[in-house]
Amino acid sequence: MEYEVVIGLETHVQLRTRSKMWCGCANEFGAPPNANVCPVCLGLPGVLPVANEEALRLTVLTGFLLHCAVPELAKFDRKNYFYPDMPKNYQITQYDRPSTANGWVEFETGGGRARVRIARAHLEEDVGKNFHYDRYSGVDFNRAGVPLLEIVTEPDLRSAEMVYDYLNALKDILRQGGISDCDMEKGMVRCDVNVSIRPAGASELGRKVEIKNMNSFSGVRKALEYEYARQVEVLCGGGQLAQETRRWDDAAEITESMRTKEQAHDYRYFPEPDLMPFAPTDAWLGEVQARVIELPLARKERLMRQYGLPAADAETLAGDAALGAFFEGIAPRAKQPRILANWVINNLRARLAETSTSIQAVKFPPAAMLELLELVDTGRISGRIAQEVFAEMFATGDAPEHIVARKGLVQVSDAAALEPLCDAAIAAHPRTVADYRAGKTAALNFLKGQVMKLSHGKANPNLVGEMLQRKLQ
Ligand code: ADP
Ligand code: MG
Ligand code: ZN
Numbered sequence: 001m002e003y004e005v006v007i008g009l010e011t012h013v014q015l016r017t018r019s020k021m022w023c024g025c026a027n028e029f030g031a032p033p034n035a036n037v038c039p040v041c042l043g044l045p046g047v048l049p050v051a052n053e054e055a056l057r058l059t060v061l062t063g064f065l066l067h068c069a070v071p072e073l074a075k076f077d078r079k080n081y082f083y084p085d086m087p088k089n090y091q092i093t094q095y096d097r098p099s100t101a102n103g104w105v106e107f108e109t110g111g112g113r114a115r116v117r118i119a120r121a122h123l124e125e126d127v128g129k130n131f132h133y134d135r136y137s138g139v140d141f142n143r144a145g146v147p148l149l150e151i152v153t154e155p156d157l158r159s160a161e162m163v164y165d166y167l168n169a170l171k172d173i174l175r176q177g178g179i180s181d182c183d184m185e186k187g188m189v190r191c192d193v194n195v196s197i198r199p200a201g202a203s204e205l206g207r208k209v210e211i212k213n214m215n216s217f218s219g220v221r222k223a224l225e226y227e228y229a230r231q232v233e234v235l236c237g238g239g240q241l242a243q244e245t246r247r248w249d250d251a252a253e254i255t256e257s258m259r260t261k262e263q264a265h266d267y268r269y270f271p272e273p274d275l276m277p278f279a280p281t282d283a284w285l286g287e288v289q290a291r292v293i294e295l296p297l298a299r300k301e302r303l304m305r306q307y308g309l310p311a312a313d314a315e316t317l318a319g320d321a322a323l324g325a326f327f328e329g330i331a332p333r334a335k336q337p338r339i340l341a342n343w344v345i346n347n348l349r350a351r352l353a354e355t356s357t358s359i360q361a362v363k364f365p366p367a368a369m370l371e372l373l374e375l376v377d378t379g380r381i382s383g384r385i386a387q388e389v390f391a392e393m394f395a396t397g398d399a400p401e402h403i404v405a406r407k408g409l410v411q412v413s414d415a416a417a418l419e420p421l422c423d424a425a426i427a428a429h430p431r432t433v434a435d436y437r438a439g440k441t442a443a444l445n446f447l448k449g450q451v452m453k454l455s456h457g458k459a460n461p462n463l464v465g466e467m468l469q470r471k472l473q
Contacts, residue, residue: 001199003197004201005160005195005197007158007193008152008155009157009192010152011150011151012150012191013150014146014180015027015058015146015179016179020036020144020145020146021145021148022041022050022051022145023040023050023145025037025041030186033140041141041144042141043088048274049092049272049275052147055123057291059100059149060285060288061179061291064292065177065292065295066103066151067104068118070099070285071099074098074278075097076271076277077270080268080270084139085141092124093123097277099122099278101119101121102118102119105169106295108165108169110159110165118153119153121149122152123148123149123150125144126146128142129142149179153166159224160220160228167217169297176321190214191220192213193211195210195231196208196231196241197232197241206231209243209246209255210245211255223248226253226254227246244258244261245257296318300318300319307337309337322358323344326359326362326366327340333367339373340369340373363396364394368393372386372393373386381404381410382457385411385457389403411458418455421459422447423471425451426471433472444465444472451464451468
């Protein structure tokens, strides 16, 4: 029997706010344990939560970016359970009236395009973190009360690869939209992965297993591959699958059972009495709407259309908002936007990475890039020299024209000046010359390279090629 895998994801994302969800404590990763705490996020008796408005805005903004509906009214609920990292003994979340629902994410996968439906994206709070030592455990409440968005898909995903691509697309959208930094290393994105199998072609869903709290996308992919094989094996062996919660063991690369449905929590949800329902006004929604960005996939396509960029370059620029903005700030004035994109990606981005510089700190004005390309275009400098000029521009912020003049880098297109260099190259490499005359046309490139070297890169390569050819005939 052929089995198909069905997957739905619940992705938790920490929102990018200055303060926590219900109090003024800093939403900051890496502070000393319990440095960012107060009576509210420690769950002391008698305190009242006050909703963080930016978190409400970011939630609704996420709704817009994921094509969700934003209901007129949302409310908060208490999800009750006991765990040491959650001092109130309940988590404030949104149960039956979430802030956003019924959207979709479109992304590229398997050489094509896929759409996954979003059931809801609701706002809740993160919990603290337990640390276990030899003889005792400790709890750090810095994370308790950090605003957390839970983005729930419909069971629309059909392979581990597709899940991986979805997660990366989602991350790009959230990052570029300013919703979250999505720093995986800092645990800002965590997934619960729901997975079932069913006979290929069946329409009914199989019994699902939930793998809790995955914190890397590659881990999710591995866990899914493992779990699919495990479930198929159980069914093929005549066994039954239990609806259960499992845990991924990253070292052993297996999932193991944590609890079955019978042991599932009953959270006894009830409306949070300390918070008013949330009913955004049109004006408020309008302000949030104004923050909607062009989605990375849409931007990629537009860059391809508008500037004739190859898919890979368009994807690179669309995937890096700052780099894309740099490019688009000058691309309309570029004679050949494709070549400009090439320079932005292969030179500017590379130097930024090498020197750990942010694009905001670039010393030259963006238009200097166009001046540089113009110098190449008009034959004032060679492409190779342009690399050198760029490096200098990057280091000093100096204008390309000045650098060329200051360093004497103007391309030599004067036949009289190049003549002796060509002669020297020919005289020094009789074997190559013989090869060329014997029909190995590629030998000319070697001689050309020699002349370029003799000219310290300044010779006009096309002219040198022509001259060498003429001389060797
Ligand atoms: P629960 O009440 O157990 O949390 P939900 O219906 O809220 O279940 O769904 C939680 C997640 O599980 C969603 O992302 C949903 O798409 C996914 N899901 C539900 N049923 C299945 C299934 N049979 N196989 C795979 N994923 C599923
Ligand atoms: Mg669940
Ligand atoms: Zn606090």
